Amino acid sequence: MEERTLVIIKPDGVERNLTGHLLKEFERNDLRISRLKMMQADMELARKHYAELADKPFFNKLLDYITRGPLVVCVIDGEEAVHRVRELVGDTDPKVARPNTIRTLYGKDKTENTIHASDSVESAEREMMLWFGELYEK
Numbered sequence: 193m194e195e196r197t198l199v200i201i202k203p204d205g206v207e208r209n210l211t212g213h214l215l216k217e218f219e220r221n222d223l224r225i226s227r228l229k230m231m232q233a234d235m236e237l238a239r240k241h242y243a244e245l246a247d248k249p250f251f252n253k254l255l256d257y258i259t260r261g262p263l264v265v266c267v268i269d270g271e272e273a274v275h276r277v278r279e280l281v282g283d284t285d286p287k288v289a290r291p292n293t294i295r296t297l298y299g300k301d302k303t304e305n306t307i308h309a310s311d312s313v314e315s316a317e318r319e320m321m322l323w324f325g326e327l328y329e330k
């Protein structure tokens with residue numbers, strides 16, 4: 193089924209000049225970039241994006257990380273895009289992710305894991321509204 197998913201190249205990815213390389217990985221795998229912007233997230237947006245993790249001990253560290261510099265937000269379209277993008281991205285912890293996923297190749301640790309991808313069609317809808325909806329259209 194044709195799907196859309198939200199991908200964020202997190203600040204550590206942008207800092208290390210990985211933006212072009214990571215976007216190309218999706219295109220190389222027959223996925224299409226349909227929206228794209230570079231921006232810095234403020235605390236309010238970061239808190240909304242990660243709302244379901246608000247009670248975790250690492251929440252504040254996560255907010256500081258995700259807001260510390262520019263990130264690249266995009267919508268990626270394609271057949272089974274949600275699942276296929278998560279496969280390319282790999283497990284949350286770069287150390288346990290399968291070999292050759294983006295996070296094993298480039299993630300620094302469990303917080304600074306270089307990239308975000310929506311985990312379901314429902315999350316993708318919510319996150320696309322949050323990052324590209326009218327509320328945050330600049």
Ligand code: GDP
Pocket residue numbers: 245250253254283284302303304305308309311
């Ligand atoms: P994801 O869907 O694979 O990104 O993982 P989650 O939705 O569970 O967590 C969101 C983000 O929070 C992750 O991508 C990490 O940046 C961070 N994170 C998740 N779990 C941990 C953890 O146990 N420790 C730390 N320090 N950061 C975490």
Ligand code: MG
Pocket residue numbers: 311
């Ligand atoms: Mg998640």
